Amino acid sequence: MLCGRIAGRERDQEIVRPSRKVEPLAFCGLHVISPRLLALMTEDGAFSIIDSYLRLASQGEKISAFRADQYYWRDLGKLESVRMAAKDLTASVLFR
16 A cells, blocks of 8 residues: 655655655556545646545555566657557567
8 A cells, every 4th residue: 555655856855744664656647446436536627646545545545566577568659669569569478
C-alpha cells in the first residue's frame, strides 16, 4: 500500500503512513480506481492525483500498486516511440 513518496533530485521523502516493508516503485500514470474514490476527492481545480492519493493514504485508505513487470510497456506519445514499438513487436519473441 502507498505509504509515501520520494520526489525530486534531492530525494525528498514524504511519509504519510508507517509500513514494515517499503518498496520504491515508479508511477506510470495508469489508474484502475474504484468509483468510491470520486466521493473521497476534495481537491478543486487542477491538482496532482498523487497528492490526493497521499492524502487518502494518510487517512487510512488503501491505495495499492499494480505490478506489471511481466508486461511490455512503452509510452506512445511520440511518433518515434510508435516506430520503436512496431520494431519491438516485429522483432520480439514475446509476441509470437
